[in-house]
Amino acid sequence: MEFLWISPMRIQVTRMLLLLLAAALMCHKGVEGRKARILDTFEYSAISCRHHSASITDFGGVGDGKTSNTKAFKDAIENLSQYASDGGSQLFVPAGKWLTGSFSLISHFTLYLHKDAVLLASQDVNEWPVLKALPSYGRGRDAAAGRFQSLIFGTNLTDVIVTGDNGTIDGQGAFWWQQFHKGKLKYTRPYLIEIMFSDNIQISNLTLLNSPSWNVHPVYSSNILVQGITIIAPVTSPNTDGINPDSCTNTRIEDCYIVSGDDCVAVKSGWDEYGIAFGMPTKQLVIRRLTCISPYSATIALGSEMSGGIQDVRAEDITAINTESGVRIKTAVGRGGYVKDIYVRRVTMHTMKWAFWMTGNYGSHADKGYDPNALPVIEGINYRDMVADNVSMAARLEGISGDAFKGICISNVTIGLSAKHKKVPWTCADIEGTTYGVTPTPCELLPDQGTEKTCDFPEESLPIDQVEFQKCSYRMSYM
Numbered sequence: 001m002e003f004l005w006i007s008p009m010r011i012q013v014t015r016m017l018l019l020l021l022a023a024a025l026m027c028h029k030g031v032e033g034r035k036a037r038i039l040d041t042f043e044y045s046a047i048s049c050r051h052h053s054a055s056i057t058d059f060g061g062v063g064d065g066k067t068s069n070t071k072a073f074k075d076a077i078e079n080l081s082q083y084a085s086d087g088g089s090q091l092f093v094p095a096g097k098w099l100t101g102s103f104s105l106i107s108h109f110t111l112y113l114h115k116d117a118v119l120l121a122s123q124d125v126n127e128w129p130v131l132k133a134l135p136s137y138g139r140g141r142d143a144a145a146g147r148f149q150s151l152i153f154g155t156n157l158t159d160v161i162v163t164g165d166n167g168t169i170d171g172q173g174a175f176w177w178q179q180f181h182k183g184k185l186k187y188t189r190p191y192l193i194e195i196m197f198s199d200n201i202q203i204s205n206l207t208l209l210n211s212p213s214w215n216v217h218p219v220y221s222s223n224i225l226v227q228g229i230t231i232i233a234p235v236t237s238p239n240t241d242g243i244n245p246d247s248c249t250n251t252r253i254e255d256c257y258i259v260s261g262d263d264c265v266a267v268k269s270g271w272d273e274y275g276i277a278f279g280m281p282t283k284q285l286v287i288r289r290l291t292c293i294s295p296y297s298a299t300i301a302l303g304s305e306m307s308g309g310i311q312d313v314r315a316e317d318i319t320a321i322n323t324e325s326g327v328r329i330k331t332a333v334g335r336g337g338y339v340k341d342i343y344v345r346r347v348t349m350h351t352m353k354w355a356f357w358m359t360g361n362y363g364s365h366a367d368k369g370y371d372p373n374a375l376p377v378i379e380g381i382n383y384r385d386m387v388a389d390n391v392s393m394a395a396r397l398e399g400i401s402g403d404a405f406k407g408i409c410i411s412n413v414t415i416g417l418s419a420k421h422k423k424v425p426w427t428c429a430d431i432e433g434t435t436y437g438v439t440p441t442p443c444e445l446l447p448d449q450g451t452e453k454t455c456d457f458p459e460e461s462l463p464i465d466q467v468e469f470q471k472c473s474y475r476m477s478y479m
């Protein structure tokens, strides 16, 4: 490990120019096959800077796209764990293709990917440990037994960062999607990044490609920042959700661009009787400046697993293009829980099937043990200041008979219908609410009361908006 100097300085949120001062110095002149040492200087903003830094190459890592680096990652992180109480540590991944199976992060730790670094997920199932089902789900999503640990995994941590200068994590998901379609999976497919039971998490400035399943899954955690993430997967790939905050408090997702085969952001909190028993909601969530392309799914989905409750979600400055729906609430009899105090504003939508969609009969139960009397409470849903064009149907809003979705408010929304739009632009059942200045004219259950009023959007900010960044500067010499 070669550690030259690091000087963390507190400055404003904006990141300064990356200084890439790469100088190649030959270690032993004239010795053939010797790799040049690289001197690299870089800076980025983070919730914490680290006193110690090492490169994966110090631990035998080989970036040839063929050699497995699983052991190198494990050894490196094991070695760096000695610094947890001595200023923390950073593991640097240089340019190259780094094949690896699943590995686990530690507290007070940063994984940093160079802009030309690609982590390639192994397709050897022996490189993926199997974990128990999540307690709030009771079973895996693909198979009743356990689930493969995510490529980058963390549990019971504090202060953990996965970032880079837009370096890449490639899940090589085609292998897993085939197994899924053939019904051959013994365990639920792995995610790319999953952090559970943790606090103070930053996941930023990365490109995530072709995840086997969900991309980013913070679960049972708090104080989470997801920023500047590009997520790309084929729009037909199964369950490649973008970012899924699940039973999390105080989360901020911003400046993300997502093209995927499932919901771009899916807010969750456990499944049926397991989620009710676990009882951990997702609350205080901010989503801003999200661009989503997902022809078969939603820009922002709430549910369908919402049995621990979802409360206080604020989404703004969202763009959806060629996406099935804008905001979608998905739930069912047996889920229990609640979805309340949801605020969405400034959404632009182009080419959509439904601008708004609420589904009370989503079904999809964990098992037959769900409680048919566990009715979800859907209340206080506020949508405002939106423009859409080329939309097949303005809204399809279906609550639950005897359990109406209440307090729906939609204001200042103009939806341009497509040439081949449905005859009736709104279908509504088992819902209650009001609209103000909405085009085309909403259904009778949502009477338009004129343009004097607007729907709520909270003025005061959430604690996650107060997070302070530091400017971290590193100078490293590595092979």
Ligand SMILES: *[C@@H]1O[C@H](CO)[C@@H](O)[C@H](O)[C@H]1NC(C)=O
Pocket: 001, 058, 059, 079, 082
């Ligand atoms: C791991 O840490 C020790 C210090 O405790 C250090 O001496 C050693 O060189 C490190 N291993 C590697 C491969 O860098």
Ligand SMILES: *[C@@H]1O[C@H](CO)[C@@H](O)[C@H](O)[C@H]1NC(C)=O
Pocket: 013, 014, 015, 044, 045, 046, 163, 204, 205, 227, 228
């Ligand atoms: C991510 O990159 C953007 C643009 O390069 C930069 O403005 C921002 O500060 C970076 N964010 C983090 C958390 O590194």
Ligand SMILES: *[C@@H]1O[C@H](CO)[C@@H](O)[C@H](O)[C@H]1NC(C)=O
Pocket: 155, 156, 197
């Ligand atoms: C992590 O924390 C959870 C919740 O506090 C606890 O149930 C679990 O045993 C912990 N796991 C580990 C590996 O420490």
Ligand SMILES: *[C@@H]1O[C@H](CO)[C@@H](O)[C@H](O)[C@H]1NC(C)=O
Pocket: 166, 206, 207, 230
């Ligand atoms: C990051 O890389 C992706 C994929 O190459 C690209 O589409 C995106 O624009 C890049 N983001 C930034 C901030 O450079």
Ligand SMILES: *[C@@H]1O[C@H](CO)[C@@H](O)[C@H](O)[C@H]1NC(C)=O
Pocket: 346, 347, 384, 385, 386, 387, 412
């Ligand atoms: C209505 O929404 C549009 C954005 O869609 C916004 O530009 C405009 O200011 C809003 N009007 C009012 C009165 O808030």
Ligand SMILES: *[C@@H]1O[C@H](CO)[C@@H](O)[C@H](O)[C@H]1NC(C)=O
Pocket: 351, 390, 418
């Ligand atoms: C409108 O939507 C249809 C699909 O419903 C699509 O084929 C067409 O290209 C879109 N038109 C524009 C102008 O985006």
